Amino acid sequence: MARKPSIPKGTRDFSPSEVSKRNYIFDIVRKHFRTFGFQPIETPAFENSETLLGKYGDEGDRLIFRILNSGDFIDKVDDVTYSSKNSASIAPKISEKALRYDLTVPFARYVVMHQNEIDFPFKRYQIQPVWRADRPQRGRFREFYQCDADVVGSNSLLQEVELVQLYDAVFTSLGLHGITIKLNNRKILAGIAEVIGAGNHLVPFTVALDKLDKIGEGGVKNEMLSKGIPEAAIEKANPLFSLSGSNSEQLEVLRNMLSVTEAGSKGVDELGFILNTLEEIGLQSAQLAIDVTLARGLDYYTGAIFEVAAPEHVQMGSIGGGGRYDDLTGIFGLQNVSGVGISFGLDRIYLVMEELGLFPSGIDRSLELLFLNFGEKEALTAFKMATKLRKSGVLCEVYPEAAKIQKQLKYADKRQVPYVILLGEKEMEEGTFVLKDMRTGQQEIKPQKEVGNLSIKS
RNA sequence: GUGGUUGUAGCUCAGCUGGUUAGAGCGCUAGAUUGUGGUUCUAGAGGUCGCCGGUUCGAAACCGGUCUUCCACCCCA
Numbered sequence: 001m002a003r004k005p006s007i008p009k010g011t012r013d014f015s016p017s018e019v020s021k022r023n024y025i026f027d028i029v030r031k032h033f034r035t036f037g038f039q040p041i042e043t044p045a046f047e048n049s050e051t052l053l054g055k056y057g058d059e060g061d062r063l064i065f066r067i068l069n070s071g072d073f074i075d076k077v078d079d080v081t082y083s084s085k086n087s088a089s090i091a092p093k094i095s096e097k098a099l100r101y102d103l104t105v106p107f108a109r110y111v112v113m114h115q116n117e118i119d120f121p122f123k124r125y126q127i128q129p130v131w132r133a134d135r136p137q138r139g140r141f142r143e144f145y146q147c148d149a150d151v152v153g154s155n156s157l158l159q160e161v162e163l164v165q166l167y168d169a170v171f172t173s174l175g176l177h178g179i180t181i182k183l184n185n186r187k188i189l190a191g192i193a194e195v196i197g198a199g200n201h202l203v204p205f206t207v208a209l210d211k212l213d214k215i216g217e218g219g220v221k222n223e224m225l226s227k228g229i230p231e232a233a234i235e236k237a238n239p240l241f242s243l244s245g246s247n248s249e250q251l252e253v254l255r256n257m258l259s260v261t262e263a264g265s266k267g268v269d270e271l272g273f274i275l276n277t278l279e280e281i282g283l284q285s286a287q288l289a290i291d292v293t294l295a296r297g298l299d300y301y302t303g304a305i306f307e308v309a310a311p312e313h314v315q316m317g318s319i320g321g322g323g324r325y326d327d328l329t330g331i332f333g334l335q336n337v338s339g340v341g342i343s344f345g346l347d348r349i350y351l352v353m354e355e356l357g358l359f360p361s362g363i364d365r366s367l368e369l370l371f372l373n374f375g376e377k378e379a380l381t382a383f384k385m386a387t388k389l390r391k392s393g394v395l396c397e398v399y400p401e402a403a404k405i406q407k408q409l410k411y412a413d414k415r416q417v418p419y420v421i422l423l424g425e426k427e428m429e430e431g432t433f434v435l436k437d438m439r440t441g442q443q444e445i446k447p448q449k450e451v452g453n454l455s456i457k458s
Numbered sequence: 459g460u461g462g463u464u465g466u467a468g469c470u471c472a473g474c475u476g477g478u479u480a481g482a483g484c485g486c487u488a489g490a491u492u493g494u495g496g497u498u499c500u501a502g503a504g505g506u507c508g509c510c511g512g513u514u515c516g517a518a519a520c521c522g523g524u525c526u527u528c529c530a531c532c533c534c535a
Contacts, residue, residue: 006508006525009526059534060534062459063534130535132533134533135532137528138528139535140535144535145535146535207533321535344535349535404491404493405493405494405495408495409495410496411495412495414495420494422493422494426493434493438495438496443494
Protein backbone atom coordinates (compact mmCIF):
# COMPACT_ATOMS: atom_id res chain seq x y z
CA MET A 1 0.00 0.00 0.00
CA ALA A 2 1.64 3.20 -1.14
CA ARG A 3 -0.41 5.65 0.87
CA LYS A 4 -2.95 5.18 3.57
CA PRO A 5 -6.41 5.98 2.26
CA SER A 6 -8.50 8.56 4.03
CA ILE A 7 -11.94 10.15 3.93
CA PRO A 8 -12.74 13.84 3.64
CA LYS A 9 -12.78 15.96 6.74
CA GLY A 10 -16.07 15.90 8.59
CA THR A 11 -17.23 12.60 7.09
CA ARG A 12 -17.38 9.23 8.79
CA ASP A 13 -17.45 5.52 8.13
CA PHE A 14 -20.03 3.60 10.13
CA SER A 15 -19.12 0.18 11.49
CA PRO A 16 -21.72 -2.61 11.81
CA SER A 17 -22.48 -1.80 15.42
CA GLU A 18 -22.87 1.90 14.66
CA VAL A 19 -25.19 1.21 11.75
CA SER A 20 -27.33 -0.99 13.99
CA LYS A 21 -27.67 1.75 16.56
CA ARG A 22 -28.37 4.41 13.94
CA ASN A 23 -31.04 2.21 12.42
CA TYR A 24 -32.57 1.77 15.84
CA ILE A 25 -33.06 5.54 16.03
CA PHE A 26 -34.25 5.76 12.43
CA ASP A 27 -36.81 3.04 13.00
CA ILE A 28 -38.29 4.71 16.05
CA VAL A 29 -38.40 8.12 14.41
CA ARG A 30 -39.96 6.66 11.27
CA LYS A 31 -42.52 4.71 13.26
CA HIS A 32 -43.75 7.83 15.02
CA PHE A 33 -43.74 9.91 11.86
CA ARG A 34 -46.05 7.34 10.34
CA THR A 35 -48.37 7.10 13.33
CA PHE A 36 -48.88 10.86 13.08
CA GLY A 37 -49.89 10.50 9.46
CA PHE A 38 -46.75 11.75 7.75
CA GLN A 39 -45.81 10.31 4.36
CA PRO A 40 -42.25 9.73 3.15
CA ILE A 41 -40.64 11.44 0.18
CA GLU A 42 -37.08 11.56 -1.06
CA THR A 43 -35.30 14.21 -3.11
CA PRO A 44 -31.97 14.13 -4.99
CA ALA A 45 -28.66 14.46 -3.19
CA PHE A 46 -27.90 17.43 -5.43
CA GLU A 47 -30.06 20.19 -6.81
CA ASN A 48 -29.61 22.94 -9.34
CA SER A 49 -27.48 25.60 -7.69
CA GLU A 50 -30.14 28.24 -8.18
CA THR A 51 -32.58 26.18 -6.12
CA LEU A 52 -30.31 26.37 -3.10
CA LEU A 53 -28.25 29.54 -3.41
CA GLY A 54 -29.61 32.61 -1.71
CA LYS A 55 -32.02 30.64 0.46
CA TYR A 56 -29.89 30.45 3.58
CA GLY A 57 -28.29 33.90 3.64
CA ASP A 58 -24.69 34.77 2.75
CA GLU A 59 -23.39 32.59 5.52
CA GLY A 60 -25.42 29.67 4.21
CA ASP A 61 -24.22 30.13 0.64
CA ARG A 62 -20.65 29.87 1.85
CA LEU A 63 -21.42 26.48 3.39
CA ILE A 64 -23.03 24.95 0.31
CA PHE A 65 -20.94 22.33 -1.43
CA ARG A 66 -20.84 23.09 -5.14
CA ILE A 67 -20.37 20.49 -7.82
CA LEU A 68 -17.99 21.14 -10.68
CA ASN A 69 -19.48 20.87 -14.15
CA SER A 70 -18.48 17.90 -16.24
CA GLY A 71 -16.35 18.15 -19.35
CA ASP A 72 -14.01 20.96 -20.27
CA PHE A 73 -15.77 23.47 -18.06
CA ILE A 74 -12.96 26.02 -17.96
CA ASP A 75 -13.02 26.39 -21.73
CA LYS A 76 -16.55 27.74 -21.51
CA VAL A 77 -15.62 30.62 -19.22
CA ASP A 78 -15.11 33.85 -21.13
CA ASP A 79 -11.67 35.45 -20.90
CA VAL A 80 -12.75 38.50 -18.93
CA THR A 81 -14.41 36.47 -16.22
CA TYR A 82 -11.58 33.98 -16.20
CA SER A 83 -8.84 36.58 -15.76
CA SER A 84 -10.84 38.40 -13.09
CA LYS A 85 -9.79 35.74 -10.60
CA ASN A 86 -13.07 36.45 -8.82
CA SER A 87 -14.50 33.27 -7.33
CA ALA A 88 -17.98 34.71 -7.02
CA SER A 89 -18.26 35.45 -10.72
CA ILE A 90 -16.44 32.34 -11.97
CA ALA A 91 -18.24 29.86 -9.70
CA PRO A 92 -21.66 30.06 -11.41
CA LYS A 93 -20.00 29.43 -14.79
CA ILE A 94 -18.17 26.28 -13.77
CA SER A 95 -20.74 24.89 -11.31
CA GLU A 96 -24.44 24.47 -11.94
CA LYS A 97 -25.25 21.90 -9.27
CA ALA A 98 -24.85 21.81 -5.52
CA LEU A 99 -25.28 19.26 -2.71
CA ARG A 100 -28.42 19.44 -0.62
CA TYR A 101 -27.87 21.73 2.38
CA ASP A 102 -31.03 20.88 4.28
CA LEU A 103 -34.33 19.11 3.61
CA THR A 104 -36.67 22.07 3.90
CA VAL A 105 -35.78 24.00 0.76
CA PRO A 106 -35.78 20.88 -1.45
CA PHE A 107 -39.15 20.06 0.08
CA ALA A 108 -40.48 23.50 -0.85
CA ARG A 109 -39.23 22.91 -4.37
CA TYR A 110 -40.93 19.52 -4.36
CA VAL A 111 -44.24 20.99 -3.24
CA VAL A 112 -44.17 23.59 -5.99
CA MET A 113 -43.25 21.09 -8.67
CA HIS A 114 -45.86 18.56 -7.58
CA GLN A 115 -48.56 20.93 -6.38
CA ASN A 116 -51.15 19.39 -8.67
CA GLU A 117 -50.64 15.86 -7.36
CA ILE A 118 -50.50 16.80 -3.70
CA ASP A 119 -53.52 16.69 -1.39
CA PHE A 120 -53.30 19.56 1.04
CA PRO A 121 -52.65 19.72 3.89
CA PHE A 122 -49.64 17.63 2.98
CA LYS A 123 -47.71 16.00 5.79
CA ARG A 124 -44.38 14.63 4.68
CA TYR A 125 -41.35 13.19 6.38
CA GLN A 126 -37.90 12.81 4.93
CA ILE A 127 -34.79 11.13 6.27
CA GLN A 128 -31.74 11.80 4.15
CA PRO A 129 -28.19 13.08 4.46
CA VAL A 130 -27.33 16.73 3.93
CA TRP A 131 -23.94 18.35 3.38
CA ARG A 132 -22.37 21.52 4.71
CA ALA A 133 -18.87 22.84 4.06
CA ASP A 134 -18.52 23.72 7.73
CA ARG A 135 -15.57 23.22 10.05
CA PRO A 136 -16.26 20.08 12.04
CA GLN A 137 -16.61 20.12 15.81
CA ARG A 138 -18.18 17.81 18.34
CA GLY A 139 -21.59 16.90 16.93
CA ARG A 140 -20.94 18.92 13.76
CA PHE A 141 -20.15 17.14 10.56
CA ARG A 142 -19.91 17.98 6.91
CA GLU A 143 -22.16 15.06 6.07
CA PHE A 144 -25.00 14.29 8.43
CA TYR A 145 -28.57 13.08 8.46
CA GLN A 146 -31.64 15.14 9.01
CA CYS A 147 -35.03 13.67 9.85
CA ASP A 148 -37.70 16.20 8.99
CA ALA A 149 -41.45 16.25 9.38
CA ASP A 150 -43.32 19.17 7.84
CA VAL A 151 -46.92 20.09 7.15
CA VAL A 152 -47.80 22.45 4.31
CA GLY A 153 -51.13 23.95 3.45
CA SER A 154 -52.59 24.47 6.90
CA ASN A 155 -52.51 27.58 9.06
CA SER A 156 -53.92 25.78 12.06
CA LEU A 157 -51.91 26.07 15.24
CA LEU A 158 -52.93 22.50 15.96
CA GLN A 159 -50.09 21.55 13.65
CA GLU A 160 -47.63 23.18 16.03
CA VAL A 161 -49.25 21.34 18.90
CA GLU A 162 -48.98 18.07 17.04
CA LEU A 163 -45.33 18.58 16.19
CA VAL A 164 -44.48 19.15 19.82
CA GLN A 165 -46.33 15.94 20.63
CA LEU A 166 -44.30 14.21 17.94
CA TYR A 167 -41.05 15.39 19.53
CA ASP A 168 -42.31 14.12 22.87
CA ALA A 169 -43.35 10.76 21.42
CA VAL A 170 -40.03 10.14 19.69
CA PHE A 171 -37.77 11.15 22.56
CA THR A 172 -39.88 9.25 25.06
CA SER A 173 -39.68 6.18 22.87
CA LEU A 174 -35.91 6.52 22.59
CA GLY A 175 -35.68 6.63 26.37
CA LEU A 176 -34.14 10.08 26.08
CA HIS A 177 -35.88 11.70 29.01
CA GLY A 178 -35.26 15.13 30.44
CA ILE A 179 -35.17 16.96 27.13
CA THR A 180 -36.54 20.47 26.93
CA ILE A 181 -38.56 21.74 24.01
CA LYS A 182 -37.97 25.45 23.82
CA LEU A 183 -40.68 27.58 22.28
CA ASN A 184 -40.70 31.04 20.88
CA ASN A 185 -42.47 32.98 18.18
CA ARG A 186 -40.99 35.17 15.50
CA LYS A 187 -43.84 37.62 15.94
CA ILE A 188 -42.92 38.06 19.58
CA LEU A 189 -39.37 38.87 18.58
CA ALA A 190 -40.62 41.34 16.00
CA GLY A 191 -42.96 42.86 18.58
CA ILE A 192 -40.18 43.28 21.11
CA ALA A 193 -37.94 44.93 18.53
CA GLU A 194 -40.77 47.26 17.61
CA VAL A 195 -41.64 48.18 21.18
CA ILE A 196 -38.11 49.02 22.18
CA GLY A 197 -37.49 50.95 18.97
CA ALA A 198 -35.18 48.53 17.20
CA GLY A 199 -37.70 47.52 14.58
CA ASN A 200 -35.29 47.96 11.70
CA HIS A 201 -32.57 45.97 13.45
CA LEU A 202 -34.67 42.86 13.94
CA VAL A 203 -32.13 40.33 12.68
CA PRO A 204 -29.04 41.60 14.52
CA PHE A 205 -31.24 42.06 17.57
CA THR A 206 -32.42 38.46 17.57
CA VAL A 207 -29.02 37.04 16.66
CA ALA A 208 -27.48 38.83 19.62
CA LEU A 209 -30.32 37.85 21.94
CA ASP A 210 -29.88 34.22 20.92
CA LYS A 211 -26.43 34.23 22.52
CA LEU A 212 -27.65 35.18 26.01
CA ASP A 213 -26.88 31.85 27.65
CA LYS A 214 -23.47 31.79 26.01
CA ILE A 215 -22.04 35.28 26.41
CA GLY A 216 -24.31 36.68 29.14
CA GLU A 217 -26.28 39.86 29.42
CA GLY A 218 -23.24 42.13 29.08
CA GLY A 219 -22.02 40.32 25.99
CA VAL A 220 -25.42 40.55 24.34
CA LYS A 221 -25.70 44.25 25.03
CA ASN A 222 -22.22 44.88 23.67
CA GLU A 223 -23.01 43.01 20.50
CA MET A 224 -26.25 44.92 20.06
CA LEU A 225 -24.42 48.21 20.51
CA SER A 226 -21.80 47.23 17.98
CA LYS A 227 -24.53 46.41 15.47
CA GLY A 228 -25.90 49.91 15.73
CA ILE A 229 -28.86 49.32 18.02
CA PRO A 230 -29.49 52.49 20.08
CA GLU A 231 -28.58 52.32 23.75
CA ALA A 232 -32.04 53.53 24.71
CA ALA A 233 -33.58 50.57 22.90
CA ILE A 234 -31.29 48.13 24.65
CA GLU A 235 -32.26 49.64 27.99
CA LYS A 236 -35.90 49.05 27.19
CA ALA A 237 -35.16 45.40 26.48
CA ASN A 238 -34.01 44.90 30.07
CA PRO A 239 -37.12 43.01 31.21
CA LEU A 240 -36.18 40.24 28.77
CA PHE A 241 -32.95 39.49 30.56
CA SER A 242 -34.69 38.87 33.85
CA LEU A 243 -37.64 37.00 32.43
CA SER A 244 -38.34 34.09 34.74
CA GLY A 245 -41.04 32.10 36.42
CA SER A 246 -43.50 29.64 34.97
CA ASN A 247 -44.46 29.65 31.31
CA SER A 248 -47.75 31.40 32.05
CA GLU A 249 -46.03 34.03 34.17
CA GLN A 250 -43.54 34.75 31.40
CA LEU A 251 -46.38 34.86 28.92
CA GLU A 252 -48.13 37.45 31.08
CA VAL A 253 -45.04 39.68 31.18
CA LEU A 254 -44.77 39.45 27.41
CA ARG A 255 -48.45 40.17 26.94
CA ASN A 256 -48.18 43.39 28.92
CA MET A 257 -44.97 44.44 27.27
CA LEU A 258 -46.28 43.81 23.76
CA SER A 259 -49.90 44.89 24.09
CA VAL A 260 -49.25 47.97 21.95
CA THR A 261 -47.99 46.02 18.95
CA GLU A 262 -50.23 44.01 16.71
CA ALA A 263 -47.60 41.48 15.71
CA GLY A 264 -46.34 41.03 19.24
CA SER A 265 -49.83 40.44 20.62
CA LYS A 266 -50.56 37.92 17.90
CA GLY A 267 -47.35 36.09 18.72
CA VAL A 268 -48.27 35.97 22.40
CA ASP A 269 -51.73 34.66 21.53
CA GLU A 270 -50.26 31.94 19.32
CA LEU A 271 -47.73 30.86 21.90
CA GLY A 272 -50.41 30.91 24.55
CA PHE A 273 -52.69 28.70 22.49
CA ILE A 274 -49.96 26.15 21.86
CA LEU A 275 -49.00 26.00 25.52
CA ASN A 276 -52.56 25.78 26.79
CA THR A 277 -53.53 23.07 24.36
CA LEU A 278 -50.46 21.04 25.23
CA GLU A 279 -51.17 21.43 28.89
CA GLU A 280 -54.66 20.10 28.26
CA ILE A 281 -53.37 17.10 26.32
CA GLY A 282 -50.28 16.47 28.42
CA LEU A 283 -46.83 15.31 27.41
CA GLN A 284 -45.11 12.06 28.31
CA SER A 285 -41.58 13.09 29.22
CA ALA A 286 -40.58 16.37 27.56
CA GLN A 287 -40.43 19.71 29.33
CA LEU A 288 -41.81 22.82 27.65
CA ALA A 289 -40.12 26.15 28.14
CA ILE A 290 -40.71 29.59 26.71
CA ASP A 291 -37.42 31.02 25.57
CA VAL A 292 -37.61 34.49 24.08
CA THR A 293 -33.91 34.34 23.29
CA LEU A 294 -34.54 31.53 20.86
CA ALA A 295 -34.00 33.01 17.41
CA ARG A 296 -32.80 30.23 15.14
CA GLY A 297 -30.98 32.40 12.61
CA LEU A 298 -33.10 31.06 9.79
CA ASP A 299 -34.64 33.96 7.95
CA TYR A 300 -37.78 32.24 6.84
CA TYR A 301 -39.50 31.47 10.14
CA THR A 302 -42.54 33.67 10.60
CA GLY A 303 -44.39 32.15 13.54
CA ALA A 304 -43.54 29.44 16.01
CA ILE A 305 -39.90 28.58 16.61
CA PHE A 306 -38.86 25.28 18.24
CA GLU A 307 -35.62 23.99 19.53
CA VAL A 308 -34.90 20.80 21.45
CA ALA A 309 -32.19 20.90 24.10
CA ALA A 310 -30.48 17.73 25.29
CA PRO A 311 -30.83 16.82 28.99
CA GLU A 312 -29.06 19.43 31.09
CA HIS A 313 -26.00 17.45 32.14
CA VAL A 314 -25.09 16.57 28.55
CA GLN A 315 -22.73 18.85 26.68
CA MET A 316 -24.38 19.10 23.29
CA GLY A 317 -25.93 21.75 21.12
CA SER A 318 -29.53 21.46 20.04
CA ILE A 319 -30.72 18.03 18.95
CA GLY A 320 -33.67 19.31 16.98
CA GLY A 321 -35.26 22.46 15.71
CA GLY A 322 -38.07 23.81 13.60
CA GLY A 323 -40.74 26.38 13.11
CA ARG A 324 -43.49 27.93 11.03
CA TYR A 325 -42.75 29.61 7.71
CA ASP A 326 -45.73 31.33 6.14
CA ASP A 327 -44.42 31.60 2.66
CA LEU A 328 -41.64 29.13 2.02
CA THR A 329 -42.88 28.05 -1.38
CA GLY A 330 -43.19 31.71 -2.37
CA ILE A 331 -39.54 31.71 -3.38
CA PHE A 332 -40.46 29.11 -5.98
CA GLY A 333 -43.55 30.93 -7.18
CA LEU A 334 -46.34 29.31 -5.16
CA GLN A 335 -47.89 31.95 -2.91
CA ASN A 336 -49.87 31.68 0.30
CA VAL A 337 -48.92 28.18 1.30
CA SER A 338 -47.97 28.02 4.94
CA GLY A 339 -45.72 25.35 6.34
CA VAL A 340 -44.54 24.24 9.73
CA GLY A 341 -41.99 21.59 10.48
CA ILE A 342 -39.46 20.08 12.81
CA SER A 343 -36.12 18.41 12.35
CA PHE A 344 -34.29 15.78 14.37
CA GLY A 345 -30.50 15.90 14.50
CA LEU A 346 -29.87 12.19 14.23
CA ASP A 347 -26.09 12.33 14.61
CA ARG A 348 -26.32 14.37 17.77
CA ILE A 349 -29.11 12.24 19.21
CA TYR A 350 -26.82 9.27 18.61
CA LEU A 351 -23.96 10.91 20.52
CA VAL A 352 -26.23 11.81 23.43
CA MET A 353 -27.72 8.31 23.61
CA GLU A 354 -24.27 6.76 23.48
CA GLU A 355 -23.10 9.02 26.28
CA LEU A 356 -26.10 8.15 28.44
CA GLY A 357 -25.97 4.45 27.59
CA LEU A 358 -29.51 4.40 26.25
CA PHE A 359 -29.12 1.84 23.50
CA PRO A 360 -30.68 -1.50 24.45
CA SER A 361 -28.06 -4.18 24.94
CA GLY A 362 -27.79 -6.70 22.16
CA ILE A 363 -29.07 -4.18 19.63
CA ASP A 364 -25.92 -4.62 17.59
CA ARG A 365 -25.96 -8.42 17.81
CA SER A 366 -25.19 -9.62 14.32
CA LEU A 367 -25.33 -13.35 14.95
CA GLU A 368 -27.32 -15.46 17.39
CA LEU A 369 -26.03 -18.88 16.53
CA LEU A 370 -22.91 -20.31 14.91
CA PHE A 371 -22.56 -23.85 13.60
CA LEU A 372 -19.02 -25.13 13.94
CA ASN A 373 -17.65 -26.82 10.86
CA PHE A 374 -16.30 -30.36 11.39
CA GLY A 375 -16.00 -31.34 7.74
CA GLU A 376 -17.91 -31.63 4.51
CA LYS A 377 -20.63 -34.06 5.58
CA GLU A 378 -21.22 -32.40 8.93
CA ALA A 379 -21.34 -28.94 7.35
CA LEU A 380 -24.00 -30.10 4.91
CA THR A 381 -26.23 -31.22 7.77
CA ALA A 382 -25.50 -27.97 9.56
CA PHE A 383 -26.55 -26.07 6.46
CA LYS A 384 -29.88 -27.88 6.40
CA MET A 385 -30.44 -27.05 10.04
CA ALA A 386 -29.42 -23.41 9.50
CA THR A 387 -31.92 -23.12 6.66
CA LYS A 388 -34.67 -24.27 8.99
CA LEU A 389 -33.66 -21.85 11.73
CA ARG A 390 -33.43 -18.90 9.37
CA LYS A 391 -37.02 -19.47 8.35
CA SER A 392 -38.00 -18.77 11.92
CA GLY A 393 -35.86 -15.65 11.98
CA VAL A 394 -32.76 -16.87 13.83
CA LEU A 395 -29.58 -15.06 12.77
CA CYS A 396 -27.21 -17.94 12.12
CA GLU A 397 -24.36 -19.06 9.97
CA VAL A 398 -22.14 -22.07 9.41
CA TYR A 399 -18.42 -21.53 9.84
CA PRO A 400 -17.19 -21.83 6.25
CA GLU A 401 -14.08 -23.92 6.82
CA ALA A 402 -13.24 -27.00 8.84
CA ALA A 403 -10.67 -25.03 10.79
CA LYS A 404 -9.48 -26.01 14.23
CA ILE A 405 -12.31 -25.97 16.73
CA GLN A 406 -10.29 -23.65 18.88
CA LYS A 407 -10.12 -21.12 16.11
CA GLN A 408 -13.82 -21.43 15.32
CA LEU A 409 -14.79 -20.90 18.94
CA LYS A 410 -12.50 -17.92 19.14
CA TYR A 411 -14.33 -16.46 16.17
CA ALA A 412 -17.66 -17.10 17.92
CA ASP A 413 -16.32 -15.36 21.00
CA LYS A 414 -15.23 -12.30 19.03
CA ARG A 415 -18.56 -12.01 17.30
CA GLN A 416 -20.23 -12.33 20.69
CA VAL A 417 -22.46 -15.11 19.51
CA PRO A 418 -24.56 -16.33 22.41
CA TYR A 419 -24.98 -19.89 21.08
CA VAL A 420 -22.83 -22.35 19.19
CA ILE A 421 -23.82 -25.73 17.78
CA LEU A 422 -21.24 -28.47 17.59
CA LEU A 423 -22.05 -31.15 15.08
CA GLY A 424 -19.23 -33.66 14.62
CA GLU A 425 -18.79 -37.27 13.63
CA LYS A 426 -20.18 -38.57 16.89
CA GLU A 427 -23.32 -36.44 16.73
CA MET A 428 -23.83 -37.37 13.08
CA GLU A 429 -23.94 -41.03 14.05
CA GLU A 430 -26.32 -40.37 16.91
CA GLY A 431 -28.52 -37.89 15.04
CA THR A 432 -27.90 -35.27 17.71
CA PHE A 433 -26.12 -31.96 18.12
CA VAL A 434 -24.47 -30.17 21.00
CA LEU A 435 -25.84 -26.75 21.90
CA LYS A 436 -23.33 -24.64 23.74
CA ASP A 437 -24.22 -21.47 25.61
CA MET A 438 -21.16 -19.28 25.15
CA ARG A 439 -21.91 -17.10 28.14
CA THR A 440 -22.23 -19.89 30.71
CA GLY A 441 -20.15 -22.50 28.89
CA GLN A 442 -22.90 -25.07 29.48
CA GLN A 443 -23.66 -27.63 26.82
CA GLU A 444 -26.58 -29.91 26.18
CA ILE A 445 -27.22 -32.67 23.70
CA LYS A 446 -30.36 -32.46 21.61
CA PRO A 447 -31.85 -34.52 18.78
CA GLN A 448 -31.40 -32.97 15.34
CA LYS A 449 -35.13 -33.20 14.68
CA GLU A 450 -35.80 -30.67 17.40
CA VAL A 451 -33.62 -27.94 15.92
CA GLY A 452 -36.70 -25.97 14.88
CA ASN A 453 -37.86 -25.68 18.51
CA LEU A 454 -34.70 -23.99 19.74
CA SER A 455 -35.39 -20.91 21.73
CA ILE A 456 -32.64 -18.42 21.26
CA LYS A 457 -32.64 -15.83 23.96
CA SER A 458 -29.98 -13.24 23.27
C1' G B 459 -13.95 32.09 6.59
C1' U B 460 -10.81 33.67 11.60
C1' G B 461 -7.75 31.95 15.88
C1' G B 462 -5.68 27.86 18.52
C1' U B 463 -4.62 22.52 18.90
C1' U B 464 -3.27 17.49 17.34
C1' G B 465 -0.71 13.66 14.19
C1' U B 466 4.80 7.98 16.26
C1' A B 467 2.60 -0.04 15.14
C1' G B 468 -4.36 -2.11 13.93
C1' C B 469 -5.77 0.83 18.92
C1' U B 470 -4.19 3.97 23.34
C1' C B 471 0.12 6.43 24.04
C1' A B 472 5.89 6.98 25.73
C1' G B 473 10.26 8.83 23.26
C1' C B 474 14.92 13.98 27.68
C1' U B 475 17.97 20.83 25.66
C1' G B 476 18.49 17.31 18.14
C1' G B 477 22.80 11.86 18.59
C1' U B 478 23.48 6.58 15.62
C1' U B 479 19.55 -0.44 15.64
C1' A B 480 12.06 3.20 17.08
C1' G B 481 9.48 1.80 22.58
C1' A B 482 5.33 -0.05 25.96
C1' G B 483 0.47 -1.92 26.88
C1' C B 484 -3.56 -3.85 24.37
C1' G B 485 -4.79 -6.22 19.81
C1' C B 486 -3.07 -9.61 15.76
C1' U B 487 -0.66 -14.52 13.98
C1' A B 488 1.30 -19.25 15.49
C1' G B 489 2.29 -22.88 19.25
C1' A B 490 1.48 -25.19 24.31
C1' U B 491 -4.14 -27.60 23.34
C1' U B 492 -5.64 -33.06 16.39
C1' G B 493 -13.68 -31.94 19.63
C1' U B 494 -14.09 -26.65 23.28
C1' G B 495 -13.63 -19.78 23.36
C1' G B 496 -12.77 -16.22 27.47
C1' U B 497 -7.52 -17.20 31.67
C1' U B 498 -2.22 -18.34 31.48
C1' C B 499 2.64 -19.17 29.19
C1' U B 500 6.04 -19.02 24.80
C1' A B 501 7.43 -17.23 20.06
C1' G B 502 6.53 -14.05 15.88
C1' A B 503 4.76 -10.40 12.44
C1' G B 504 3.75 -5.33 12.11
C1' G B 505 6.46 1.73 11.52
C1' U B 506 8.52 5.92 4.43
C1' C B 507 7.55 8.85 13.02
C1' G B 508 0.73 12.59 8.50
C1' C B 509 2.86 14.67 3.77
C1' C B 510 6.36 18.18 1.16
C1' G B 511 10.38 21.33 1.71
C1' G B 512 14.24 23.76 4.81
C1' U B 513 18.13 24.24 8.93
C1' U B 514 22.08 20.67 10.59
C1' C B 515 27.77 16.45 10.31
C1' G B 516 23.10 14.28 12.11
C1' A B 517 15.74 15.55 12.56
C1' A B 518 10.37 11.60 15.17
C1' A B 519 12.20 16.12 17.83
C1' C B 520 13.84 22.69 15.32
C1' C B 521 11.64 26.09 11.16
C1' G B 522 8.05 26.92 6.87
C1' G B 523 4.05 25.10 4.03
C1' U B 524 0.11 21.59 3.45
C1' C B 525 -3.47 17.90 4.98
C1' U B 526 -5.86 15.85 9.25
C1' U B 527 -7.92 15.82 14.57
C1' C B 528 -10.15 18.35 18.37
C1' C B 529 -11.61 23.24 20.38
C1' A B 530 -13.30 28.48 20.31
C1' C B 531 -15.58 32.18 16.98
C1' C B 532 -18.97 32.90 12.63
C1' C B 533 -23.02 29.99 11.72
C1' C B 534 -25.72 25.73 12.72
C1' A B 535 -28.52 19.66 13.39
